[in-house]
Amino acid sequence: MNVGRPVAVVxxxxxxxxVARGERMNIGRVVAVVxxxFADLNxxxxxVGLIVIVPLLFMxxxxxxxxxxxxxxxxLVVNDDNGGGLGNASISDRVIAxxxxxxxxxDSATNESAAVAEVQNGKAYAVIVFPTNxxxxxxxTAAQPPLAAxxxxxxxxxxxxxxxxxxxxLADKSNTEVSRAIITAVNxxxxxxxxxxxxxxxxxxxTTGAIYGLNARFIDFFCPGIVCLAIWNLTTLLTLQAFVGxxxxxxxxxxxxxxxxxxxxxxxxxxxxxTLGVMQAGLLLAVGVLLFNVIIVGNIILAFAxxxxxxxxxxxxxxxxxxxAHSQREAGEFMPFLMLSAVLLSGIIWPIEAIPVxxxxxxxxxxxxxxxxxxxxxxxxxxxxxxIWVDIVALLVFAIxxxxxxxxxLKKRE
Amino acid sequence: MVKDYxxxxxxxxxxxxxxxxxxxxxxVKKGEIFGLLGPNAAGKTTLIKILCSLLMPTGGxxxxxxxxxxxxxxxxxxxxxxxxxxxxxxxxxxxxxxFYGAIFGxxxxxxxxxxxxxxxxxxxxxxxxxxxxxxxxxxxxRVSLACALLHEPPLLFLDEPTVGVDPQLRMSFxxxxxxxxxxxxxxxxxxxxxDEARRCDRVGFMHAGKLIAEGSPHELLDLxxxxxxxxxxxxxxxxxxx
Ligand SMILES: Nc1ncnc2c1ncn2[C@@H]1O[C@H](COP(=O)(O)OP(=O)(O)O)[C@@H](O)[C@H]1O
Ligand SMILES: [Mg+2]
Numbered sequence: 001m002n003v004g005r006p007v008a009v010v011x012x013x014x015x016x017x018x019v020a021r022g023e024r025m026n027i028g029r030v031v032a033v034v035x036x037x038f039a040d041l042n043x044x045x046x047x048v049g050l051i052v053i054v055p056l057l058f059m060x061x062x063x064x065x066x067x068x069x070x071x072x073x074x075x076l077v078v079n080d081d082n083g084g085g086l087g088n089a090s091i092s093d094r095v096i097a098x099x100x101x102x103x104x105x106x107d108s109a110t111n112e113s114a115a116v117a118e119v120q121n122g123k124a125y126a127v128i129v130f131p132t133n134x135x136x137x138x139x140x141t142a143a144q145p146p147l148a149a150x151x152x153x154x155x156x157x158x159x160x161x162x163x164x165x166x167x168x169x170l171a172d173k174s175n176t177e178v179s180r181a182i183i184t185a186v187n188x189x190x191x192x193x194x195x196x197x198x199x200x201x202x203x204x205x206x207t208t209g210a211i212y213g214l215n216a217r218f219i220d221f222f223c224p225g226i227v228c229l230a231i232w233n234l235t236t237l238l239t240l241q242a243f244v245g246x247x248x249x250x251x252x253x254x255x256x257x258x259x260x261x262x263x264x265x266x267x268x269x270x271x272x273x274x275t276l277g278v279m280q281a282g283l284l285l286a287v288g289v290l291l292f293n294v295i296i297v298g299n300i301i302l303a304f305a306x307x308x309x310x311x312x313x314x315x316x317x318x319x320x321x322x323x324x325a326h327s328q329r330e331a332g333e334f335m336p337f338l339m340l341s342a343v344l345l346s347g348i349i350w351p352i353e354a355i356p357v358x359x360x361x362x363x364x365x366x367x368x369x370x371x372x373x374x375x376x377x378x379x380x381x382x383x384x385x386x387x388i389w390v391d392i393v394a395l396l397v398f399a400i401x402x403x404x405x406x407x408x409x410l411k412k413r414e
Numbered sequence: 415m416v417k418d419y420x421x422x423x424x425x426x427x428x429x430x431x432x433x434x435x436x437x438x439x440x441x442v443k444k445g446e447i448f449g450l451l452g453p454n455a456a457g458k459t460t461l462i463k464i465l466c467s468l469l470m471p472t473g474g475x476x477x478x479x480x481x482x483x484x485x486x487x488x489x490x491x492x493x494x495x496x497x498x499x500x501x502x503x504x505x506x507x508x509x510x511x512x513f514y515g516a517i518f519g520x521x522x523x524x525x526x527x528x529x530x531x532x533x534x535x536x537x538x539x540x541x542x543x544x545x546x547x548x549x550x551x552x553x554x555x556r557v558s559l560a561c562a563l564l565h566e567p568p569l570l571f572l573d574e575p576t577v578g579v580d581p582q583l584r585m586s587f588x589x590x591x592x593x594x595x596x597x598x599x600x601x602x603x604x605x606x607x608x609d610e611a612r613r614c615d616r617v618g619f620m621h622a623g624k625l626i627a628e629g630s631p632h633e634l635l636d637l638x639x640x641x642x643x644x645x646x647x648x649x650x651x652x653x654x655x656x
Contacts, residue, residue, distance in 0.1 A: 249499050251502060253496045253500060256467075257467065258494075258517050
């Protein structure tokens with residue numbers, strides 16, 4: 001090693017530091033820079049608006065969307081409890097009366113298989129089954145005469161002091177947040193009932209059963225949402241920027257003076273971005289499955305088809321938005337709105353069931369709501385087209401509307 | 415057959431309060447090279463865009479190849495080189511040529527044949543595979559011109575085709591334009607360069623949306639008793655204002 005060279009390096013570094021020390025700041029020039037930034041803003045009301053509106057929107061949207069607890073979830077009660085001869089004082093009736101009716105909308109079903117079928121069809125989220133011997137076992141007494149008037153119901157003679165009994169909750173666990181809320185509500189009702197009569201040792205809640213999503217973790221629930229969010233955001237933004245770019249650089253002008261029809265242009269973009277969407281989704285799902293062991297129960301082709309449809313909706317929206325954005329920078333300003341709408345309102349993280357009722361209509365105006373619902377149902381519930389067709393129709397309506405509007409917008413001549 | 419390939423009658427175009435084209439009446443005959451001259455914001459680009467069905471007139475009428483514009487049916491018959499670059503800059507020269515060729519319905523063989531001919535003309539034969547944004551501004555203009563000529567249209571609209579192109583190559587462009595003209599092609603061209611204007615059959619001076627004078631370069635020089643078109647333009651626009 002040559003000593004001269006490291007020394008030269010050290011000298012150079014020191015020289016650099018000296019230059020930095022010589023950096024005398026002139027307050028007048030600093031003020032000039034500050035003034036220029038504000039002068040710029042003064043001429044750019046759009047950015048000022050953005051600076052004010054976006055944070056406000058974030059605050060309001062997060063505040064309202066996350067403020068809500070899960071609400072109005074329909075559950076079915078199958079009450080086989082014979083009441084142990086206690087009539088109205090039966091444990092099942094008390095637990096049912098103690099269920100939180102803000103969280104749950106409780107309906108009764110005649111038998112378990114009919115109730116399970118309703119959940120399988122997506123008409124309810126859970127079945128709560130009260131077994132025949134519930135009250136008997138809890139009180140440890142069979143066919144005692146009703147003693148409801150007494151302050152403490154009789155626990156006189158235990159038929160079998162070891163006997164235990166469970167209320168079973170069969171939930172659709174494909175929506176982990178909703179199923180957690182149901183289980184919490186049932187547990188709370190049971191605890192409250194036990195508190196009221198001090199007979200808790202023999203009663204438990206069995207939540208191991210699931211109609212869908214047995215062993216589902218949050219990531220299983222989240223994965224379809226992430227895929228849809230990524231496609232929605234990226235595809236919209238990419239087409240938006242592509243079209244703004246085509247306008248700026250003049251290729252769009254050249255195309256409009258050529259035999260190419262606007263509809264052909266939009267169709268070309270749709271096919272390209274639909275394909276890209278499927279490829280992105282394939283990549284994301286592969287990572288989900290290989291790295292996070294995400295479970296896919298249903299027909300993956302159907303999931304991909306739904307995602308392709310979402311990509312087509314998104315790219316058509318991108319083309320539409322390009323008529324309002326005049327530069328790449330203005331195009332970027334749509335990003336927070338796209339992101340917010342999808343993350344908060346379309347059930348990606350936070351279930352629609354937990355969005356305040358007055359805000360829910362907004363959810364149904366966002367295409368990702370339908371895509372997330374459909375893809376999640378396919379992946380976690382194994383639903384087929386016959387079950388998700390409503391979502392597919394909704395996406396088709398969005399697609400056709402946006403595509404037609406995009407063509408009309410492109411055809412418009414100043 | 416239509417003799418006037420371009421005809422405008424009291425054509426007007428306003429953007430809000432701004433009159434970009436003002437009572438503009440012009441005829442361009444088949445087989446002519448017509449040069450539009452005028453300072454920035456005179457309305458040259460706006461006029462070409464109306465003729466290419468890209469903008470709606472707000473008054474008067476314009477006919478291209480005998481059809482009143484806007485009319486998409488004439489699109490296959492016109493070649494348009496916009497003032498902007500109008501190329502896909504992230505892809506190669508060849509890919510641009512291929513794309514625009516396909517849009518105009520050319521077969522693969524036709525595209526390859528035209529590409530060879532045109533790249534020789536614009537002196538970029540060695541750059542077929544080059545990515546457009548790596549080319550110099552002048553080279554990019556040349557590629558843009560090639561893309562407008564691909565489908566051998568009988569009517570050409572060239573909006574400042576020679577900006578940033580070096581003088582020697584500009585002259586070879588003009589030799590080519592004259593060759594096209596001899597083959598029956600009609601050309602409407604805008605330019606800043608007075609030496610180019612001299613090579614037009616007819617020239618129109620444009621100022622603030624109006625056609626202030628029009629004729630062969632000789633006629634315009636005689637009219638103003640000058641020997642340069644530059645001076646002729648200055649005199650005429652002063653008269654117009656004064
Ligand atoms: N889309 C538009 N909106 C508003 N004003 C425009 C538009 N296009 C052109 N103009 C205005 O019309 C006038 C003529 O512009 P242009 O035709 O581009 O002139 P030239 O090509 O001769 O430089 C200019 O004042 C320009 O600012
Ligand atoms: Mg111009």
